[in-house]
Amino acid sequence: MAFPRQRLRRLRQSENLRKIVRETTLSPDDFIYPLFVVHGKGIKKEIPSMPGNYQQSIDNIVKDAKETYSLGIPAIILFGIPEHKDELGTEAYSKKGVIQQAIKAIKDKVPELIVITDVCLCEYTNHGHCGVIKDGKILNDPTLKLLSKEAVSHAKAGADIVAPSDMMDGRVAAIRSSLDKEGFIDTPIMSYAAKYASSFYGPFRDAAESTPKFGDRRTYQMDPANAREAIREVALDIDEGADIVMVKPALSYLDIIYRVKNEFNLPVAAYNVSGEFSIIKAGAKLGWIDEKRMMIEVLTSIKRAGADLILTYFAKEAARLL
Ligand code: PBG
Numbered sequence: 001m002a003f004p005r006q007r008l009r010r011l012r013q014s015e016n017l018r019k020i021v022r023e024t025t026l027s028p029d030d031f032i033y034p035l036f037v038v039h040g041k042g043i044k045k046e047i048p049s050m051p052g053n054y055q056q057s058i059d060n061i062v063k064d065a066k067e068t069y070s071l072g073i074p075a076i077i078l079f080g081i082p083e084h085k086d087e088l089g090t091e092a093y094s095k096k097g098v099i100q101q102a103i104k105a106i107k108d109k110v111p112e113l114i115v116i117t118d119v120c121l122c123e124y125t126n127h128g129h130c131g132v133i134k135d136g137k138i139l140n141d142p143t144l145k146l147l148s149k150e151a152v153s154h155a156k157a158g159a160d161i162v163a164p165s166d167m168m169d170g171r172v173a174a175i176r177s178s179l180d181k182e183g184f185i186d187t188p189i190m191s192y193a194a195k196y197a198s199s200f201y202g203p204f205r206d207a208a209e210s211t212p213k214f215g216d217r218r219t220y221q222m223d224p225a226n227a228r229e230a231i232r233e234v235a236l237d238i239d240e241g242a243d244i245v246m247v248k249p250a251l252s253y254l255d256i257i258y259r260v261k262n263e264f265n266l267p268v269a270a271y272n273v274s275g276e277f278s279i280i281k282a283g284a285k286l287g288w289i290d291e292k293r294m295m296i297e298v299l300t301s302i303k304r305a306g307a308d309l310i311l312t313y314f315a316k317e318a319a320r321l322l
Pocket of ligand 1: 166201205
């Protein structure tokens, strides 16, 4: 007999009762904080569509990295905005690239903080696509070489984890074998394994100045309508040597996070992307929502769905509340 013997409200009567039966808890340990690096000195330029996030020169990035670590957040992920963009995204794998310099500066001052680097070409190419272009097509195989070079140059600069976000086929295997050849056998790969062609990346593209100049990313990023295909993508990346697999975006793809977590036995990351962040900020600015509660609810839902790690622009704000 269920009711009246069973009353689920019994365990909801006070905050402490709710606390002892809570199934999902958030901690700053779960977070990876994204940072945008630019050349120069003393630069801290707010990204209009992402309040509280900045394009920063290396001196300020180091300060931010210190603050992030002091809040108990164990990892950051770096995105670079180069001085010059060109057809092949040369700065992405240059020794003097903005990311390579930033990694060194951060590792010098905050050595314990885990520095993850986004491995992609879109911020570095003049066309804004994530690969090599010929006759208006994004070529898969020639791109792998450049991505491998980029990953190795990040590792050489001291990156702790490399995170390819380009969605070319075979890139995890190519990066793994290049890293191994150069002696970086212990550098993990966190692959953006199930990355969808999403409208939720809009604000990020302003931040990273990486909007494609023609077309869109739908020939390499996944169709938002597909779930079974995500399982294939993730399985392939694991086969190719990924250590952590990511689902991106997070909120419209909680079902994908859940499926990936159930299917595979390795850490699952989820990217609470720029658009997901910005709509909450915008709603708060309009006075339509309770920002802090919504932030915690959203992050909790991502973790409840199965994410072990959450990449989020809310990392510092959430860590301060927890
Ligand atoms: C680069 C990259 C993107 C994001 C992370 N790495 C943009 C894209 O694919 O267009 C999006 C992150 C965000 O929206 O917060 N390929």
